[in-house]
Amino acid sequence: MRTSTLDTLFGALSVEIEAFAICEIGDDVGLMLPPIDAIEVHHVLEGKLYLRVGDGEAVEAGPGAMLLVPPGKVQYLSATRDTIVNRPVSEACTPVRDGMLLVDVTDGKDATLRIACGAVVPDRNGSYGPMEGLIRPVVENLSDVPVVSAAFVSLLEEVAAPTEGTRALTSALMKACLVVLLRRHLQTSRAAGTAPALFQDIRLGRAIAAVLERPAVAHSVTTLAREAGMSRSAFAREFKEALDLTPMDYVSRVRLSLAHRLLLSTGIRVETVAATVGFSSRSHFSRLFRDHFGTDPSSLRRNSKDAG
Numbered sequence: 058m059r060t061s062t063l064d065t066l067f068g069a070l071s072v073e074i075e076a077f078a079i080c081e082i083g084d085d086v087g088l089m090l091p092p093i094d095a096i097e098v099h100h101v102l103e104g105k106l107y108l109r110v111g112d113g114e115a116v117e118a119g120p121g122a123m124l125l126v127p128p129g130k131v132q133y134l135s136a137t138r139d140t141i142v143n144r145p146v147s148e149a150c151t152p153v154r155d156g157m158l159l160v161d162v163t164d165g166k167d168a169t170l171r172i173a174c175g176a177v178v179p180d181r182n183g184s185y186g187p188m189e190g191l192i193r194p195v196v197e198n199l200s201d202v203p204v205v206s207a208a209f210v211s212l213l214e215e216v217a218a219p220t221e222g223t224r225a226l227t228s229a230l231m232k233a234c235l236v237v238l239l240r241r242h243l244q245t246s247r248a249a250g251t252a253p254a255l256f257q258d259i260r261l262g263r264a265i266a267a268v269l270e271r272p273a274v275a276h277s278v279t280t281l282a283r284e285a286g287m288s289r290s291a292f293a294r295e296f297k298e299a300l301d302l303t304p305m306d307y308v309s310r311v312r313l314s315l316a317h318r319l320l321l322s323t324g325i326r327v328e329t330v331a332a333t334v335g336f337s338s339r340s341h342f343s344r345l346f347r348d349h350f351g352t353d354p355s356s357l358r359r360n361s362k363d364a365g
Contacts, residue, residue, distance in 0.1 A: 074098060074235060076175040076227035078150070078158040079216050080134065081168035087135030087143040088162050096177035096191055097132070099124040100231060102213055104170035107140070109133040110194050121200025121209055123238040125177075125254070127191045136170035156224045173212050175231050195254045197241045205234050260285040261299055264292070268311050273335035276308050312336065313349050320358050327354045 082088055082104075090097070099106065101122045109115040110130050115138055118124055126132055133143050144162050151159045160174075179185050199205040208230040215223045246253040253262060264285040268276060281304050282292035296304045312334040319330045328339050331354075336342035347353045352360070 074175050074228050074232040075178050076173065076224055076231055077156065078160050078174040079153075080160040080170075080172040080174055081163055082134060082136050082170040082172070083163035083166045084136055084169050085140075085142070085166075086162045086164060087133055087140035088149065088160065089143040089145050090132040090134065091145070091147075092129045092131050093176070094128050095179070096128055096185060097126040098175045098177060098231060098235060099126070099134075100173040100175075100209075100212065100234060102171040102173055102209065102216065103168070104136055106170055106172060107135045107138050108194070108196075113194075116194070116196050118196055119198065119200065121202075121205055122196065122198045123205075123234055124197075125191065125195040125235075125238065127193065130194075134170075134172065153219050154221075154223065157219055157227075171216070173216070173227060173231065175228065177235075191254055193254045195238065195242050197238050197245065199234065199237055199241060202237050202241075205237055208234050258295065258299070260287055261292075261296055264296070264304070265307070268308050272308070272312050272315055273333060275335075276305075278304050281308075308335075309345060310349070313346055316342070316346065316354070317350060317357070320354055321361055327358075330354065 079102075080088060099108070099118075101118050101120050101124075103120055105120075106118045106122070106124075107115045108118065108124060108126075110126055110132055115133075115135075116124075117138075133140075135143070146160055149160045149162050151161065153159050161168075177185060185191070200209075212227060212230055215227055243253055253259075264281040267274075267281065267284045274280075278293050279289055281296075282289045285292050287295070293304060296302075296307070300307060302310065316330050316334045316336075319325060319333065320327070323330075325333070327343075331339050331342035334342075336345075343353050346357075350357065
């Protein structure tokens with residue numbers, strides 16, 4: 058996959074990162090996070106994190122590192138590799154302000170590990186878009202990236218003195234870092250010759266990249282199977298198993314997400330938007346758009362202007 062895929066991946070991504078907690082952990086007690094229906098994001102602010110997902114081996118992550126954890130996974134976070142006692146997060150939460158939580162498992166001692174935690178929230182249809190296929194944790198050290206270092210400093214300042222807007226600002230900072238995280242992960246996966254964690258199979262990744270980079274092309278199961286280097290039947294079957302969508306449903310979803318963005322951010326006519334994203338018929342486009350978003354394209358634009 059080419060690095061340019063990241064721009065199109067986020068262009069089709071209709072989810073947001075919601076920052077919700079700062080976790081402070083001491084040497085003696087770890088933190089247990091129960092499975093939730095969200096992709097969790099951790100940004101190590103201070104100290105060294107040992108993260109174990111399910112029954113897997115613990116991974117290390119130092120200051121400036123970011124981690125993505127697939128939905129539905131129990132997690133154990135600690136400041137040491139051999140922590141025995143893990144306290145459930147429900148026993149350690151304190152509301153701070155503006156919807157933020159402080160999770161404290163220091164037992165009154167100084168924190169040796171501090172983490173900003175958030176969640177990638179699915180869109181209104183319960184989809185994570187191009188991140189739907191995340192199958193294993195992603196861990197990347199971003200301490201050498203200036204924008205992450207700057208975000209790191211700002212996050213620490215917000216943690217030290219939370220006020221109105223803290224949640225919105227930390228969410229924005231974490232989303233910027235997420236872009237860097239995914240870019241680094243694509244680069245390291247490509248260098249290692251392995252499939253990115255977003256895709257079970259690098260062959261499916263090639264087909265997905267083709268849709269994201271060229272959504273208006275007349276894609277078909279046959280042409281996408283050719284991109285993947287697979288037979289048509291094997292491609293269709295494995296794509297559905299990986300993303301719980303058929304290849305053409307995925308194409309449609311990417312096109313509709315792009316159309317939604319164009320309708321809200323430009324004054325392009327609806328007919329032109331439909332053609333730009335790959336729909337030859339406005340009526341067909343409008344029907345699919347209404348089924349997906351619950352409103353037709355013209356009403357979406359009109360209501361957006363009225364709300365503004």
